[in-house]
Amino acid sequence: MAPRRSARTAARNATNSATNSVPATDQNIVNGPRVRKPTARYVEFQQSLKKSPKKQFKETNANAPEVDKFMIRLYAEIHAAAVEKITRTDRTAIHDLIRETRTLRFFDLFPTDVAGNLKQTLIDSRPSNNQGKEVVQQARNDLQVSHPERLVSFCKKPNLVILSICAHSQTFRTAIARSVADSKAEKEPLWRDIRSKIGKCASSLELFAKTRSLDWNSAINACNKDFEYLLSSVFQNDDNVADIDQNTFGIGDGDVEETHHPDNVPSHWVLPRKRIEAQRPQFQYDFTEALERHDFWGTAVPGNLNGASKPEIGDAQVALQVNVDECIVVPGYDWSHLPTEANGDPRFAGYKGYACQVCGKKAKATSTKTRSSTRPACSCTPGDLCLQQPLLELFDTGVFGVGVRALQTFKKGDYLGEYIGEIYPRKEQEWRYGGDEGCKYLFPCDIATKTATKKPDKFEVDPGIFGNWTRYINHSCDPNAEYFQTTVSQRIGNFVCAIRDIGFGEDITSSYGQYYFQALKMTCRCGSDKCFHKDKQEDA
Numbered sequence: 001m002a003p004r005r006s007a008r009t010a011a012r013n014a015t016n017s018a019t020n021s022v023p024a025t026d027q028n029i030v031n032g033p034r035v036r037k038p039t040a041r042y043v044e045f046q047q048s049l050k051k052s053p054k055k056q057f058k059e060t061n062a063n064a065p066e067v068d069k070f071m072i073r074l075y076a077e078i079h080a081a082a083v084e085k086i087t088r089t090d091r092t093a094i095h096d097l098i099r100e101t102r103t104l105r106f107f108d109l110f111p112t113d114v115a116g117n118l119k120q121t122l123i124d125s126r127p128s129n130n131q132g133k134e135v136v137q138q139a140r141n142d143l144q145v146s147h148p149e150r151l152v153s154f155c156k157k158p159n160l161v162i163l164s165i166c167a168h169s170q171t172f173r174t175a176i177a178r179s180v181a182d183s184k185a186e187k188e189p190l191w192r193d194i195r196s197k198i199g200k201c202a203s204s205l206e207l208f209a210k211t212r213s214l215d216w217n218s219a220i221n222a223c224n225k226d227f228e229y230l231l232s233s234v235f236q237n238d239d240n241v242a243d244i245d246q247n248t249f250g251i252g253d254g255d256v257e258e259t260h261h262p263d264n265v266p267s268h269w270v271l272p273r274k275r276i277e278a279q280r281p282q283f284q285y286d287f288t289e290a291l292e293r294h295d296f297w298g299t300a301v302p303g304n305l306n307g308a309s310k311p312e313i314g315d316a317q318v319a320l321q322v323n324v325d326e327c328i329v330v331p332g333y334d335w336s337h338l339p340t341e342a343n344g345d346p347r348f349a350g351y352k353g354y355a356c357q358v359c360g361k362k363a364k365a366t367s368t369k370t371r372s373s374t375r376p377a378c379s380c381t382p383g384d385l386c387l388q389q390p391l392l393e394l395f396d397t398g399v400f401g402v403g404v405r406a407l408q409t410f411k412k413g414d415y416l417g418e419y420i421g422e423i424y425p426r427k428e429q430e431w432r433y434g435g436d437e438g439c440k441y442l443f444p445c446d447i448a449t450k451t452a453t454k455k456p457d458k459f460e461v462d463p464g465i466f467g468n469w470t471r472y473i474n475h476s477c478d479p480n481a482e483y484f485q486t487t488v489s490q491r492i493g494n495f496v497c498a499i500r501d502i503g504f505g506e507d508i509t510s511s512y513g514q515y516y517f518q519a520l521k522m523t524c525r526c527g528s529d530k531c532f533h534k535d536k537q538e539d540a
């Protein structure tokens, strides 16, 4: 049953109390709203970070199984190939691997006796010009690779698309050519285990490459000209190859079949549970008075899922959720109580007293009278606090909507990202998006600069439509991450931090606090042994 309005308000308060249980750091206590004393657990956690200063993120986790270590490197190298410039050596190695595969697959597509005759034609051919000699020799060499069955069978399962994506990883190129004996001697995972794991992650790898706009088609097509030559000169009189053109040379049915067809919007595609096309996440809400008042209709609502006419207050709406890299301060709200330096941005934390979480600097007082400063202490940004482009995927949990999964390892103490969304004042009984779903993402944050009243003031961070991946972090009663409200330079924000090491493939979770589910009349389904709601789950 849908929670009533009062229950939703309670849910909001519960989210609030969950946030209040997020311990405050020293810097947001000074001069800011009064927040609860840090819990013993938080103090212990902060101290443990001080004892072992934050280390650089390492690609591999010493305790992870060998195949997982391989997968971590595979995802990281595909990511790097997509976002950085590929070196000439790497490009040649990628093209070589794909060309070898297509040559071998070409012969594999014919019955054995026909393939035998075709190979003989290739071996016997004597091109007269230099270019021809080179192409023919290359094709002959392709037939001699040490691991032909691996290349050919990979085309059949998963397929040539996944091979071309994986070919962008040096680790993959080495692994596919490594013998069983060498794998054992070098303590590397066996090819059969790697292939089985890649098979299971095929859909994930394809979506991962697509959302980063990796251009694997160039690799597949790089040798088309050579194949054109082979077909037109070497195999020209053979009826068996009469129907084949250079594009299908070495490409069988299903070899380049793609599962997902997203456009180039990064990260906001949800990996489905089955091998079906990926979905863009959607947000359902009711058109509220607040939206009406702020002329929301007709502004940039992504997805155009509501039809053309302006909705009535209370009408159910659907929008696509999009990825934004920065919070958006919603225009049309009164922030006049903030100091002028805040420039209407409630995240402004003032120029004095707050140590930046990145560099630890505090602004020096420029006024002896008020002991306040008009100059910032540093120019750090949230990007300096958090890992750059952590490798993650959004996936359909099948139980409670979208979730987030790690595609790398994280160390305890790593900041993974900022909770990003639209920002507006927190007022009782009013939040931007209404309906049952309208408040599920709300995350309050303290306004750190002192206001006229003594009462702590807050703003909402609402990623209903505009937000980033952090909004999909699900609840667990035994979480591996937690939100901390902290200050970077002169801005306050909620940042998600790993509270223990997180392994490859692990769901990233945080705790919403004990009242969230009660208030929303929902049951926690985290499935953890430590679940506070376990009894209720069994009753349900």
Ligand SMILES: C[S@@+](CC[C@H](N)C(=O)[O-])C[C@H]1O[C@@H](n2cnc3c(N)ncnc32)[C@H](O)[C@@H]1O
Binding pocket: 400, 401, 402, 403, 440, 441, 471, 472, 473, 474, 475, 476, 522, 523, 524, 525, 526
């Ligand atoms: C902040 S959102 C998390 C992302 C959400 N799964 C989605 O698809 O947008 C919170 C919502 O996720 C679902 N959820 C998260 N953790 C849950 C849990 N442990 N048990 C049941 N539902 C959960 C609930 O619907 C909750 O209102």
